[in-house]
């Protein structure tokens with residue numbers, strides 16, 4: 001199911017900050033070497049939004065769950081405040097080796113720390129303190145409920161969590177869509193909406209992007 005009319009999609013892409021040469025080359029290399037996985041990469045307008053939101057939050061410490069070949073990590077790292085850093089989690093040595101090359105080329109290698117391994121283990125191994133200003137969650141969908149909880153407890157009040165693919169190509173409203181990822185996305189969408197600790201909105205950007213702001217303490 002197209003979330004947005006395809007012609008409008010093209011128009012939206014044409015009216016966001018364009019990708020620079022590094023991101024264009026990364027998208028081209030991903031398309032050429034991993035064509036079967038290209039849909040995992042975020043789009044140019046979503047990348048522009050990540051940079052913009054990271055700047056708006058004034059993020060110095062960011063977290064990413066799901067790196068792939070590095071498009072979103074570059075987009076986030078570019079929006080960080082001076083001296084800011086990104087902790088990037090993934091399980092794939094192969095895919096993140098491409099990311100590492102592009103982080104280097106973008107001049108961001110010193111600001112991004114890669115942790116390889118199941119993200120749930122990485123998150124649970126982090127100190128239990130409100131260290132992060134912004135987090136982007138874009139890994140295996142069945143993990144979203146636990147990634148959300150482990151991230152929220154480590155997010156500062158006023159910080160932002162971004163959950164990607166929260167429309168699942170429209171499958172969230174198809175009663176016949178019942179695979180584990182479909183169920184997990186419906187579950188996390190319901191959890192976030194009912195969570196008194198946050199305010200949130202699900203945007204129909206690409207495959208759905210949910211913005212979740214952790215409320216200040218009363």
Ligand SMILES: C[S@@+](CC[C@H](N)C(=O)[O-])C[C@H]1O[C@@H](n2cnc3c(N)ncnc32)[C@H](O)[C@@H]1O
Pocket residue numbers: 040041042065066067068069070071072073089090091092095117118119120138139140143
């Ligand atoms: C949709 S892709 C991420 C796309 C990326 N954000 C981008 O902009 O190109 C999902 C990533 O999650 C990773 N992943 C899947 N299961 C994981 C897990 N249990 N722990 C950590 N990473 C995982 C995959 O290796 C893959 O790179």
